[in-house]
Each structure stands twice: as C-alpha cells, then as structure tokens.
Amino acid sequence: MDEVLLNAEVKMEKAITNLEHRFTTVRAGRANPAILDGINVEYYGVPTPIKQLANISVPEARQLNIKPFDKSCLNAIEKAIFEANIGLTPNNNGESIFIVIPALTEERRKEFVKEVKAIAEEGKIALRNIRQEANSEIKKLELPEDDEKRGNNEVQDLINKYNKIVDEKLAIKEKELMTI
16 A cells, blocks of 8 residues: 555655656746747657757846857758747847847736646645545555545645645745736
C-alpha cells in the first residue's frame, strides 16, 4: 500500500509541475521567455522550438530579445511568432527580433484570470483522477477493510494537501495578473 501512496504522490507532484508550467505561459504584462514555449519555427522543413534556434533574453521588464544562432532563420522566427497569434508583434532589426509586451487592460487581465482559473481546475481534475486511480489500486490489493479504509483516507489527505497547493499557486498568479 505504501508503494501505491508513493506512486500517487509522485504523480500529484508531476501534476503540480505541469500546472506551474502552464501558468508561466499566461503572460502577466511582463516579459517572460516562456510565452514563446509553444511556438515552432519551420527550419529546413522541420518544426523546431524557438529555444533551439535562438537565445531569448529579457533586456527590459516589458521586452523580449530573440537573437538567432543562424541569422538565415530570422524571418522564419518572426513569421512563426506573428502566426502564433499570441497578441504580440515581433520587430526585426536585421540582427535580432524585439518583442515589446504591451501593458494589459483591465478587461484583458480579467480574461487571463479566467484562463488561469480554468488551468487550475484542470489541475484539480488531474489530481482527482490520480486519487481515483490510487483508490482502485488499493482495492485491488484485497486488504482487510480497515486497512483499505485507512489507505483511502491517506490518499484523501494527499489530495487535500495538493488541492491546497493548487489554490495557493492560483492566488499568487491571480495577484500577479491583477497587479498593474
């Protein structure tokens, strides 16, 4: 049973890590290279993540600088960012690409908060699925009823702990989004 609980806790940790990663892709009015994580550039016929083609730096609080290793892919990177439709306009100066992150309006901030809440809810759903999996594994062990109940309670304690972590991370991200 300890193995089942340990396995469930490892999966819950991974769910939290995934949640944190997804939170970083929601921009908060500040420059963050993670905004570009989901964007692939057509490089010699192969879709390649921007991170593998260029250095991405943050020279100012609301600006990204993308300096490609191979200048021949500069236009392809610019095109990929533009086509990704992430609400940012790339500026090519022949050497690198600058992206100025515009200030967020109150309305746009609220939209981002809704998006973050949806991501948090998906995280909680993932945790519930892990709980259900762990409970069914405990049931398969065919333990005495008291031990099975104790195992289920321990799984519930785990999920309560991780749901609290999700709520805390959501509150932090919400505050970050609503801060001007």
